[in-house]
Amino acid sequence: MTSPHILVVDDxxxxxxxxxxxxxxxxxxxxxxxxxxxxxxxxxxxxxxLVLLDIWMPDVDGITLLREWSAAATDGCPVVMMSGHATVExxxxxTRLGAFDFxxxxxxxxxxxxxVERALDAGRRHRQSGKLLSGPLAVPVGKSRIMQQLRAELxxxxxxxxxxxxxxxxxxGREAFARYMHEQSPRxxxxxxxxxxxxxxxxxxxxxxxxREEPDGARTPGALxxxxxxxxxxxxxxxxxxxxxxxxxxxxESGQFTRVGGREAVPFRARLSSSAQPGIExxxxxxxxxxxxxxxxxxxxxxVPPLREYAEDVPDLLRNQVDRMVDxxxxxxxxxxxxxxxxxxNYPWPDNVRELRHLVHRLLIHGGSEExxxxxxxxxxxxxxxxxxxxxxxxxxxxxxxxxxxxxxxAYLQQQLLLCSGKVGQLAKRVGMERTHLxxxxxxxxxxxxxxxxx
Numbered sequence: 462m463t464s465p466h467i468l469v470v471d472d473x474x475x476x477x478x479x480x481x482x483x484x485x486x487x488x489x490x491x492x493x494x495x496x497x498x499x500x501x502x503x504x505x506x507x508x509x510x511l512v513l514l515d516i517w518m519p520d521v522d523g524i525t526l527l528r529e530w531s532a533a534a535t536d537g538c539p540v541v542m543m544s545g546h547a548t549v550e551x552x553x554x555x556t557r558l559g560a561f562d563f564x565x566x567x568x569x570x571x572x573x574x575x576x577v578e579r580a581l582d583a584g585r586r587h588r589q590s591g592k593l594l595s596g597p598l599a600v601p602v603g604k605s606r607i608m609q610q611l612r613a614e615l616x617x618x619x620x621x622x623x624x625x626x627x628x629x630x631x632x633x634g635r636e637a638f639a640r641y642m643h644e645q646s647p648r649x650x651x652x653x654x655x656x657x658x659x660x661x662x663x664x665x666x667x668x669x670x671x672x673r674e675e676p677d678g679a680r681t682p683g684a685l686x687x688x689x690x691x692x693x694x695x696x697x698x699x700x701x702x703x704x705x706x707x708x709x710x711x712x713x714e715s716g717q718f719t720r721v722g723g724r725e726a727v728p729f730r731a732r733l734s735s736s737a738q739p740g741i742e743x744x745x746x747x748x749x750x751x752x753x754x755x756x757x758x759x760x761x762x763x764x765v766p767p768l769r770e771y772a773e774d775v776p777d778l779l780r781n782q783v784d785r786m787v788d789x790x791x792x793x794x795x796x797x798x799x800x801x802x803x804x805x806x807n808y809p810w811p812d813n814v815r816e817l818r819h820l821v822h823r824l825l826i827h828g829g830s831e832e833x834x835x836x837x838x839x840x841x842x843x844x845x846x847x848x849x850x851x852x853x854x855x856x857x858x859x860x861x862x863x864x865x866x867x868x869x870x871x872a873y874l875q876q877q878l879l880l881c882s883g884k885v886g887q888l889a890k891r892v893g894m895e896r897t898h899l900x901x902x903x904x905x906x907x908x909x910x911x912x913x914x915x916x
Contacts, residue, residue: 465581466490468509470500470526471543472518476566480513487574497521498681504530509538511580516544516555519665520673520681524554528655529687531558539580543568557815559789583791601634601641602781603774607766611638618761619645624733626698626758628741629765632815635736636694638765643692648732651691656684658700666705667721670712674723685718688731695735698758699750706751713757733758768810768817776802778814782821792825800835808842871906878908 467489469480477493484491492509494500497520503509512530516523527540542555545566555563561580564573601612618625619642627635636655643653661669672683684693695701701709712718717726735758745755768775779797787794797805810816820841824833874892881887885903889896 464488464490465510466492466507467577468492468494468500468503468512470494470497470512470518470523471515472496473515476515476568480568483570483573484577487577489577496681497526500526510584511577512538512540513577514540514542514560516542520668521684522657522660524558525656525660527555527558527560529652539584541576541580557818601638602777603771604777605771605774607771608774611763611766612641614763615642616645618642618763620647621761622732623760624735624758625761625763626741626755627734627736627763627765628739629736630738630767630813632813633765633767634814635765636696637814638763639692639694639734639736642734643694643732646692646732648691651689651731652687653692653694654684654688654731655694655696657696658698658705661700661702661705663702663704666702667708670705670708671718671727672720674720674725676722680720680723683720685712685729685731686720686727690730691732693731693733695733698735698737698754699741699744701750701754706754710751710754710757713754768813772806772808772810775806775817778817779805779821782818783825786822786825790825793828795825795829795831795833797833798835801833801838804835804838804842867906870902871908874903874906874908 467484469477469484469491471477471480471493472495474495477495481491481493492503492507494503496518500512500514504512514523514527523542523544527542530538530540539561540559542560542563543566544563561583562576564576601608601615603609615638625639625642627639629635640653643649656669668681668683670683670685672686673681708718712729717728719726741750741755742759744750745752768778776797779802783795783797786792805817805820812819823841824837829837874888877892878885878888881891885899886896889899892899894902
C-alpha cells in the first residue's frame with residue numbers, strides 16, 4: 462500500500478526541514494515548498510493526500526492560496542493551516558474556505574500527528590464515498606424576486622470585460638456572486654484569483670500584485686499575472702494600502718504592468734472585480750480610497766442585498782447549507798422544523814449569509830435529534846445585541862414584548878433625533894408627539910438629548 466503523500470508549505474526552512482523529518486519517520490511521503498509558486502508546481506506534479514499550509518508567507522499568503530485551491534478543488538485534498546499569530550477572524554476565514562483544521566506554532570508534535578491522522582482519514586472517507594470536498598462556488602440560492610433579479614443582472618453583465626464593483630454588507634456573499642458571474646462569462650475556463658486587500662502591506666504590495674523577476678531570470682508571478690485572462694477579485698478595496706492603489710491606477714491607465722526587478726511590460730488581460738461596503742462613494746477621497754481608482758473600479762456596480770431583505774429565501778438557504786455540509790464534511794443530516802424555519806425567517810441576520818452558514822455548521826456538529834426544534838434555535842440565538850446595533854439588525858423577537866417595544870422606541874427616536882439635527886422641537890413635529898410628553902419619553906428611554914441644542 463502506497464504511503465500517504467503530504468505537502469508542507471512554509472517559508473521558514475527550519476520548519477520545513479523539521480516537519481519533513483518528523484513526518485518521514487512516521488512513514489509518510491513528504492514534499493516541501495517554500496512559497497506559493499513552489500506549492501502550485503508540487504501540486505501540479507502530484508496531488509497530495511494532505512497539505513500543511515502556513516498562513517504568513519512573503520509572496521502569496523496561505524489564506525489566498527487556500528481560496529485559490531478551494532475554488533478549483535476537484536481532488537478532495539484536506540488542508541491544515543499553520544500559524545504562530547493568527548487572529549480569530551483568520552481562523553474563521555480559513556474554516557469558511559474549507560480548511561480541515563488549524564494548528565498553532567510552535568507546533569506540538571502530539572497534536573500535529575493527531576491532526577494529520579484525522580485529516581488523512583477524512584480525505585480517505587471522502588474519496589471512498591465518492592464525495593469531494595466542495596469549493597465555495599454554487600449557483601446563488603433563492604426563489605425571491607430580489608434573488609431572481611440579482612441572478613439575471615449577474616448573467617447580463619458576465620460577458621462584459623468592464624470592471625465591476627459589488628457593494629454590500631460583510632458576509633452578504635459578494636465573492637460568491639463574483640464567482641458566479643465569472644462562471645457565467647466567456648472567461649469561465651480561466652482562473653478566478655481572489656485577493657484580500659488587507660493582506661497587502663505597503664512594503665510588498667507591488668510584488669504581490671505584479672510579481673518579481675530575479676537577475677537570473679527566475680520569475681514569481683503576482684496576482685495580476687496569475688489571473689491571466691480570467692478574473693481578479695479584490696476583497697474590500699478600502700483596505701488597499703496607498704502603494705497598491707497607486708499601482709492599480711497605473712495598470713488601468715496603461716493596460717500593462719512590469720514585474721518588480723523586471724524590464725518587460727506584461728499586458729493586463731484579466732477582468733477586475735472587487736467588493737466594498739455600502740457608502741463607498743461618499744467615503745472615497747481624502748486619505749481613504751483614491752477617487753480616481755474608484756472611478757476605474759466601479760464602471761459597473763452590483764448592489765448585493767443583505768439577507769434580511771430576502772428573508773423568504775432563508776428556508777431554501779438552510780436546506781442548501783445542510784445538504785452541502787452533509788455531502789462535503791460527512792456531517793449527520795438534520796432538518797429544520799417549520800417553527801425553527803419561521804423563527805429564522807424573522808431573524809435580522811446582522812452578519813448575513815455567513816452567519817447562516819456558521820449557524821448550520823454549529824447545529825450539525827453539535828448533533829442531536831434529526832429535527833432541529835425552535836428551542837434549539839433560541840439557544841443558539843441567545844446573544845446580547847450590542848446597544849449601538851442598527852434597528853434593522855436587532856433581534857426583537859428574542860425579547861419580551863415590553864423590552865422589544867422599549868428597544869424599538871429608543872432606536873427609532875435616536876435615529877429621528879439625528880435626522881432633526883438634535884432639535885427636540887422639530888422631533889416633536891416629525892413624530893407627532895406633544896413636546897412635554899416627548900421629553901418625558903426620551904428621559905425614560907435613556908436617550909441623551911441634553912447636550913444637543915434645541916430650537
